[in-house]
Amino acid sequence: xxxxxxPRLAPKDPDYEARxxxxxxxxxxxxxxxxxxxxxxxxxxxxxxxxxxxxCQQNGFMHAGAIASVADSASGYAARTxxxxxxxxxAVEFKLNLLAPARGEGFLACARVLRAGRTLTVxxxxxxxxxxxxxxxxATMLSTVIVRPVExxx
Amino acid sequence: xxxxxxPRLAPKDPDYEARxxxxxxxxxxxxxxxxxxxxxxxxxxxxxxxxxxxxCQQNGFMHAGAIASVADSASGYAARTxxxxxxxxxAVEFKLNLLAPARGEGFLACARVLRAGRTLTVxxxxxxxxxxxxxxxxATMLSTVIVRPVExxx
Amino acid sequence: xxxxxxPRLAPKDPDYEARxxxxxxxxxxxxxxxxxxxxxxxxxxxxxxxxxxxxCQQNGFMHAGAIASVADSASGYAARTxxxxxxxxxAVEFKLNLLAPARGEGFLACARVLRAGRTLTVxxxxxxxxxxxxxxxxATMLSTVIVRPVExxx
Amino acid sequence: xxxxxxPRLAPKDPDYEARxxxxxxxxxxxxxxxxxxxxxxxxxxxxxxxxxxxxCQQNGFMHAGAIASVADSASGYAARTxxxxxxxxxAVEFKLNLLAPARGEGFLACARVLRAGRTLTVxxxxxxxxxxxxxxxxATMLSTVIVRPVExxx
Numbered sequence: 001x002x003x004x005x006x007p008r009l010a011p012k013d014p015d016y017e018a019r020x021x022x023x024x025x026x027x028x029x030x031x032x033x034x035x036x037x038x039x040x041x042x043x044x045x046x047x048x049x050x051x052x053x054x055x056c057q058q059n060g061f062m063h064a065g066a067i068a069s070v071a072d073s074a075s076g077y078a079a080r081t082x083x084x085x086x087x088x089x090x091a092v093e094f095k096l097n098l099l100a101p102a103r104g105e106g107f108l109a110c111a112r113v114l115r116a117g118r119t120l121t122v123x124x125x126x127x128x129x130x131x132x133x134x135x136x137x138x139a140t141m142l143s144t145v146i147v148r149p150v151e152x153x154x
Numbered sequence: 155x156x157x158x159x160x161p162r163l164a165p166k167d168p169d170y171e172a173r174x175x176x177x178x179x180x181x182x183x184x185x186x187x188x189x190x191x192x193x194x195x196x197x198x199x200x201x202x203x204x205x206x207x208x209x210c211q212q213n214g215f216m217h218a219g220a221i222a223s224v225a226d227s228a229s230g231y232a233a234r235t236x237x238x239x240x241x242x243x244x245a246v247e248f249k250l251n252l253l254a255p256a257r258g259e260g261f262l263a264c265a266r267v268l269r270a271g272r273t274l275t276v277x278x279x280x281x282x283x284x285x286x287x288x289x290x291x292x293a294t295m296l297s298t299v300i301v302r303p304v305e306x307x308x
Numbered sequence: 309x310x311x312x313x314x315p316r317l318a319p320k321d322p323d324y325e326a327r328x329x330x331x332x333x334x335x336x337x338x339x340x341x342x343x344x345x346x347x348x349x350x351x352x353x354x355x356x357x358x359x360x361x362x363x364c365q366q367n368g369f370m371h372a373g374a375i376a377s378v379a380d381s382a383s384g385y386a387a388r389t390x391x392x393x394x395x396x397x398x399a400v401e402f403k404l405n406l407l408a409p410a411r412g413e414g415f416l417a418c419a420r421v422l423r424a425g426r427t428l429t430v431x432x433x434x435x436x437x438x439x440x441x442x443x444x445x446x447a448t449m450l451s452t453v454i455v456r457p458v459e460x461x462x
Numbered sequence: 463x464x465x466x467x468x469p470r471l472a473p474k475d476p477d478y479e480a481r482x483x484x485x486x487x488x489x490x491x492x493x494x495x496x497x498x499x500x501x502x503x504x505x506x507x508x509x510x511x512x513x514x515x516x517x518c519q520q521n522g523f524m525h526a527g528a529i530a531s532v533a534d535s536a537s538g539y540a541a542r543t544x545x546x547x548x549x550x551x552x553a554v555e556f557k558l559n560l561l562a563p564a565r566g567e568g569f570l571a572c573a574r575v576l577r578a579g580r581t582l583t584v585x586x587x588x589x590x591x592x593x594x595x596x597x598x599x600x601a602t603m604l605s606t607v608i609v610r611p612v613e614x615x616x
Contacts, residue, residue: 029525032516054494057535063491064534064553069527073519091526092428093452095249095403095557097276097296099269114294115253119427120400120454122251122294140268140276142251142296144401144452146428183371186362208340211381217337218399219377226372227365245372246582247606249403249557273581274554274608298555298606300582403557405584405604407577422602423561430559430602448576448584450559450604 009042013085020045020077023088027073035070037077043113045077048130050106062102064139067109067127071096071141074111075123079145082116088150092120094143102138105131111141121145163196167239174199174231177242181227189224191231197267199231202284204260216256218293221263221281225250225295228265229277233299236270242304246274248297256292259285265295275299317350321393328353328385331396335381343378345385351421353385356438358414370410372447375417375435379404379449382419383431387453390424396458400428402451410446413439419449429453471504475547482507482539485550489535497532499539505575507539510592512568524564526601529571529589533558533603536573537585541607544578550612554582556605564600567593573603583607 013019017040024030024037030047033055039046049062049070057063072091080089111125123143128135167173171194178184178191184201187209193200201224209220226245234243265279277297282289321327325348332338332345338355341363347354355378363374380399388397419433431451436443475481479502486492486499492509495517501508509532517528534553542551573587585605590597 023520026520027525028516028518029527054490056490058485058488058550063489063531064556065491065527065531068530068534068556068558069525072526072530088520091560093401093430093557093559094526094530095296095555096530097268097298097555098553099276114251114291122253122401124294137268140278140296142249142294144251177366180366181371182362182364183373208336210336212331212334212396217335217377218380218402219337219373222376222380222402222404223371223373226376242366245406247403247405247555247584248372248376249401250376251401252399276555403604405576405606407584422559422599430561432602445576448586448604450557450602452559 011042011081013083016042016081020080023080024077029069030073033066033069035073038108040081042081043078044111045074045081046108046110047074048106048108051104064096064098067102067107067139068096070107070109071111071125071127071139072143074109075125075141075143076145078111078113078123079116079121079147082113082121083147086150087147089145089147092144092146094141096139096141098139100136100138104129107138119146121147165196165235167237169239170196170235174234177234178231183223184227187220187223189227192262194235196235197232198265199228199235200262200264201228202260202262205258218250218252221256221261221293222250224261224263225265225279225281225293226297228263229279229295229297230299232265232267232277233270233275233301236267236275237301240304241301243299243301246298246300248295250293250295252293254290254292258283261292273300275301319350319389321391324350324389328388331388332385337377338381341374341377343381346416348389350389351386352419353382353389354416354418355382356414356416359412372404372406375410375415375447376404378415378417379419379433379435379447380451382417383433383449383451384453386419386421386431387429387455390421390429391455394458395455397453397455400452400454402449404447404449406447408444408446412437415446427454429455473504473543475545477547478504478543482542485542486539491531492535495528495531497535500570502543504543505540506573507536507543508570508572509536510568510570513566526558526560529564529569529601530558532569532571533573533587533589533601534605536571537587537603537605538607540573540575540585541578541583541609544575544583545609548612549609551607551609554606554608556603558601558603560601562598562600566591569600581608583609
């Protein structure tokens with residue numbers, strides 16, 4: 001009983017994957033950081049972040065803000081996979097624990113929904129190193145996402 | 155890759171279980187809340203909290219502070235199982251997401267170590283309902299515990 | 309500019325104080341811990357927790373769960389002072405940083421609203437020692453509270 | 463008593479400002495985001511982030527990861543102002559509550575130390591809009607920073 005029982009994973013929006021990809025494409029921050037979508041399923045989204053020297057902290061590791069960026073977007077889109085059509089998702093809050101230095105060839109943020117409520121969705125995202133060697137868990141995020149009706153966009 | 159790779163679970167203190175039980179017995183808050191130890195293993199501790207009407211919030215559910223209490227102690231003792239002899243553990247901070255009302259016959263807080271560092275240990279604790287029916291995940295806690303040398307005690 | 313600009317503090321419920329007191333009286337957990345209301349104003353609630361040996365951790369300090377209890381209720385009721393009539397408040401999540409051991413004659417949890425939204429209210433609560441000597445900040449909590457219409461109660 | 467009593471603010475490192483500026487200059491992530499130092503004092507650092515279209519989320523607001531970046535670095539450097547010479551600071555964990563959309567000409571992250579311990583420092587950072595109009599509090603971060611002896615660098 002150490003793993004949380006999975007949420008009911010039937011998506012309410014049959015086009016959830018297209019919606020996630022469309023919204024992701026509008027996040028300029030993702031393109032700037034070189035983040036790509038690695039996996040989408042109901043209640044789960046993985047995003048890949050390559051190591052880049054221009055997003056580092058003082059010791060040459062990726063900055064915690066870059067790690068937060070990939071974990072936050074993975075979490076928001078994991079929440080979006082279970083949201084109704086014509087909704088948007090916004091981060092309410094997140095907490096990130098940094099477990100190991102963010103060094104390596106790249107990183108994979110694996111977010112999953114812990115609970116999808118009517119208004120609020122709670123997600124967890126684990127960030128691992130990718131590339132040569134064993135994956136190392138470098139960070140974990142616990143977050144709250146709010147699901148909102150989409151307002152008219154131009 | 156959605157589950158974190160397990161930490162190295164070799165306990166540094168062969169008497170870790172006795173140490174946890176001895177410290178737990180000194181936590182008057184545990185006895186007051188009726189909390190008992192359900193499971194101890196290297197890197198993992200489960201504590202059981204019975205429902206009690208005198209620890210409730212305004213709607214008759216267990217108060218979030220009671221849920222935090224059981225999750226926090228489970229996390230601290232999970233950290234203690236991997237700590238060296240002659241150390242004590244103290245919570246640095248914790249974050250609790252409340253996922254469902256804390257109603258039911260009782261609750262089980264299942265804490266595990268995500269990373270055991272020299273000074274800091276990061277833990278996650280999931281709190282489930284127990285008793286009749288399917289266990290429901292009602293809360294999850296992500297926390298940081300500091301491992302300190304024991305100071306002389308009378 | 310280091311202090312947050314105050315929220316608009318006009319209460320939407322003229323009977324906010326009575327509502328807070330009535331809900332507080334229904335929280336059995338407050339009576340059990342001996343917690344009392346010290347101050348109520350729009351956007352701010354202070355609760356007092358006396359030191360008690362039966363709510364302690366292994367070193368004789370008040371358990372972090374007891375501190376979380378008083379900070380969480382103070383935050384929820386701070387949120388309630390700004391909520392519309394016929395609403396209830398529930399903790400969504402909170403994060404508690406423990407800054408110093410919880411020893412002393414008593415503690416005062418001072419919660420204030422950082423932002424009161426339509427659905428979500430964000431609060432901060434500082435917990436100080438009371439009694440002899442200078443007040444010491446022993447913990448701080450940052451939390452999210454959801455405001456919900458009251459459902460019919462028996 | 464609603465504001466935390468200030469920490470003892472005597473810096474242990476007389477060259478704290480130079481140390482902060484030198485470390486900041488090595489954070490490539492700061493230069494990439496266009497972040498600059500606005501204020502340094504013992505226990506307090508303010509960093510300015512200009513709005514930039516390439517760091518946005520799907521609605522054209524600055525991404526929460528960009529806001530986390532500026533708040534995290536401000537907090538780490540606030541901690542550094544009170545740390546001994548020959549130490550480095552690393553984020554252990556942070557929690558960010560997002561209070562309003564990150565739109566505007568720019569943002570100012572105002573971080574201050576709540577408690578500076580031997581090993582761990584706890585900080586709070588408020589992020590405000592800058593430019594035309596009243597400053598709006600858009601986010602607040604509560605974080606833990608670890609102070610470590612500097613290891614030899616090439």
